[in-house]
Amino acid sequence: MILGLAIIVALPFVVGISWVLLVTELAILVLYAMAYNLTMGVTGMLSFGHGGLFGAGAYILAIAMIKGDIPMPYALLAAPILTALITLVIGWLCIRLTGIYFAILTLAFGQLIWATIWKMRTITGGDDGLTGLQVPSVMASPTNQYFCILAIVMLAVLSIKIIVDSPFGFTLKTIRENQTRAQCIGINVKRYQLLAFTASGLFTGLAGALFAIIMRGAFVEFATVARAFEPLFAGILGGMHVFWGPAFGAGVLLSLDIFIGAYTEYWPLVAGGILILLVLFLPEGIVGRIQSMRKARAQRLNQSSA
Amino acid sequence: MGLDAILFQVLTGVGKGMNLFLLASGLSLIYGVLNVVNFAHATFYLIAAYICYTITGLFPNGYWLALILAPIGAALLGGICERLFSRLYDKEHYTQIMLAWGLILVFGDLMKLTWGREGKMVPTPNALAGGVPLLGGNFPITYIFVIGVAAAVGIALYVVLYRTKVGIDVRAAAADAEMTSALGVPVDKLYNIVFMVACWLAGVGGVIATLLSPIYLGGDLEIILAAFIIVIIGGMGSILGSLVGSLIYGVVFALGILVLPRFALVFLYVLMVLVLIFRPYGLLGRPR
Numbered sequence: 297m298i299l300g301l302a303i304i305v306a307l308p309f310v311v312g313i314s315w316v317l318l319v320t321e322l323a324i325l326v327l328y329a330m331a332y333n334l335t336m337g338v339t340g341m342l343s344f345g346h347g348g349l350f351g352a353g354a355y356i357l358a359i360a361m362i363k364g365d366i367p368m369p370y371a372l373l374a375a376p377i378l379t380a381l382i383t384l385v386i387g388w389l390c391i392r393l394t395g396i397y398f399a400i401l402t403l404a405f406g407q408l409i410w411a412t413i414w415k416m417r418t419i420t421g422g423d424d425g426l427t428g429l430q431v432p433s434v435m436a437s438p439t440n441q442y443f444c445i446l447a448i449v450m451l452a453v454l455s456i457k458i459i460v461d462s463p464f465g466f467t468l469k470t471i472r473e474n475q476t477r478a479q480c481i482g483i484n485v486k487r488y489q490l491l492a493f494t495a496s497g498l499f500t501g502l503a504g505a506l507f508a509i510i511m512r513g514a515f516v517e518f519a520t521v522a523r524a525f526e527p528l529f530a531g532i533l534g535g536m537h538v539f540w541g542p543a544f545g546a547g548v549l550l551s552l553d554i555f556i557g558a559y560t561e562y563w564p565l566v567a568g569g570i571l572i573l574l575v576l577f578l579p580e581g582i583v584g585r586i587q588s589m590r591k592a593r594a595q596r597l598n599q600s601s602a
Numbered sequence: 603m604g605l606d607a608i609l610f611q612v613l614t615g616v617g618k619g620m621n622l623f624l625l626a627s628g629l630s631l632i633y634g635v636l637n638v639v640n641f642a643h644a645t646f647y648l649i650a651a652y653i654c655y656t657i658t659g660l661f662p663n664g665y666w667l668a669l670i671l672a673p674i675g676a677a678l679l680g681g682i683c684e685r686l687f688s689r690l691y692d693k694e695h696y697t698q699i700m701l702a703w704g705l706i707l708v709f710g711d712l713m714k715l716t717w718g719r720e721g722k723m724v725p726t727p728n729a730l731a732g733g734v735p736l737l738g739g740n741f742p743i744t745y746i747f748v749i750g751v752a753a754a755v756g757i758a759l760y761v762v763l764y765r766t767k768v769g770i771d772v773r774a775a776a777a778d779a780e781m782t783s784a785l786g787v788p789v790d791k792l793y794n795i796v797f798m799v800a801c802w803l804a805g806v807g808g809v810i811a812t813l814l815s816p817i818y819l820g821g822d823l824e825i826i827l828a829a830f831i832i833v834i835i836g837g838m839g840s841i842l843g844s845l846v847g848s849l850i851y852g853v854v855f856a857l858g859i860l861v862l863p864r865f866a867l868v869f870l871y872v873l874m875v876l877v878l879i880f881r882p883y884g885l886l887g888r889p890r
Contacts, residue, residue, distance in 0.1 A: 342696045342699070392875075393875075393878055393882075396639055396695050396838075399695075400830045400834060401871070404827065404874070408867070411864070521823050525703050528696075528703075562714075564707040564708075564711045565708055565712065565715075567704075567707055568704040568705065568706070568707025568708035568710075568711070569708055571700060571703060572686065572701060572705065572708070575690070575704065576686065576690075576701070579697055
């Protein structure tokens with residue numbers, strides 16, 4: 297943990313600017329993946345709407361700062377809160393469904409957000425998006441931006457960890473494991489699901505807002521279906537039932553995107569292939585598999601000593 | 603707007619809906635029999651459309667040849683993909699969806715490699731050109747053709763499912779796969795065949811769709827949501843349900859465009875939520 301912090305702090309002084317920008321982007325994607333996992337991995341609700349929420353967070357910040365001239369700290373506060381409100385409304389409608397129905401309805405709402413962004417040209421710039429985001433002077437250099445964003449991301453991830461490790465989080469996991477049983481012991485499943493979904497939406501909105509900051513604008517691509525699948529992909533890569541799984545997955549995904557993207561424009565082809573292999577042969581993710589291998593080894597050691 | 607014009611719009615909606623019926627029925631079939639959520643179903647639809655484009659480009663009057671060949675191509679592709687899905691038959695739906703997403707990515711890029719980035723149009727065959735005067739407007743013959751083919755295929759599907767031995771086997775496997783297998787029915791092969799037939803249906807839908815709209819990359823993602831809305835409203839696992847759902851979708855969407863052109867889909871989302879509140883398994887669906 298200390299080592300990780302040391303690396304994070306030391307990084308910009310050791311590597312070049314492009315790496316610093318890369319890690320900044322990675323941090324935001326990690327936040328997005330962890331936020332999504334609050335819904336998927338922790339509570340067991342499959343959602344395809346987070347792409348829309350990510351885009352919503354980005355556009356709220358961009359509209360506030362570019363069109364409304366609102367200073368960044370306020371915009372950065374408004375974006376996740378407003379996104380959380382949107383998530384609350386969407387969640388309230390979707391939560392009455394379960395499983396695949398819930399997933400499809402969230403997809404529908406995600407697409408609705410995307411369509412809204414696309415069609416309301418006057419506010420959102422439609423196809424062209426919003427550009428010209430002015431970053432406050434304290435964040436002007438890549439290194440300063442890096443530290444600011446990393447700090448925010450670390451606080452956010454820490455909050456998520458607190459949520460997951462708390463009794464509330466434990467209840468969510470109980471719901472994930474067996475919804476009916478949870479209901480039988482008196483847990484108000486729908487309420488917890490809605491809260492988890494909303495919290496997830498809050499952090500997703502924050503991730504989107506931060507993304508708009510580093511991209512100096514907001515674009516329709518922030519809210520597509522593909523964007524909705526990214527954190528799920530990261531979760532499957534890293535492992536959804538392990539806290540740091542999605543973070544690891546996001547890292548691998550971004551690395552592959554950059555490296556393979558440098559050689560060919562057909563990165564989706566490779567990504568799809570990897571995903572297919574993952575789902576068929578390694579569904580618990582890399583970190584998940586490492587964990588289960590460790591447990592198996594520990595069990596074997598215990599048995600041999602008994 | 604005059605009543606005639608509204609009815610005309612409704613009829614075009616029926617046309618588009620019937621086209622989607624071919625896609626939705628296959629999706630419902632796969633879910634009902636194999637308990638698989640085939641998120642990639644519309645990709646077979648799109649691939650068939652592209653194949654149709656190629657065939658019509660190669661042969662004059664090639665459309666009729668495409669109508670025969672392209673769905674077969676889609677079915678064969680489906681047969682291969684079924685082998686991948688078969689490893690996930692008893693797993694969670696999200697794994698199947700992720701597998702499908704992988705397939706969508708792979709096929710999407712393969713389509714981009716083969717046919718390029720630009721949208722494609724298939725020329726209307728001479729036999730289907732023009733329209734019939736109806737309700738004060740000119741109703742395109744292509745739409746009539748679409749409705750006709752979809753209806754014919756739908757009837758054929760019904761006959762096979764409810765009047766043949768194979769159909770009994772399929773319905774039996776949907777109800778209780780283990781027992782059906784114990785009675786000597788090769789359920790594995792059956793699953794493969796059902797998947798292929800469903801993809802064939804999607805293929806027919808795709809070829810027909812080329813008469814109504816252009817072909818472009820990413821079209822599968824737009825359509826698959828429509829297909830799911832239809833299947834959810836109609837009832838997952840029910841073919842008649844997907845027919846009902848398709849008609850509802852087509853009409854509501856067509857009317858929605860008149861009222862709120864940019865957000866016509868919202869009406870369908872609302873309808874979907876309402877249906878699920880009162881009938882959690884769709885209008886004609888049943889719990890597994």
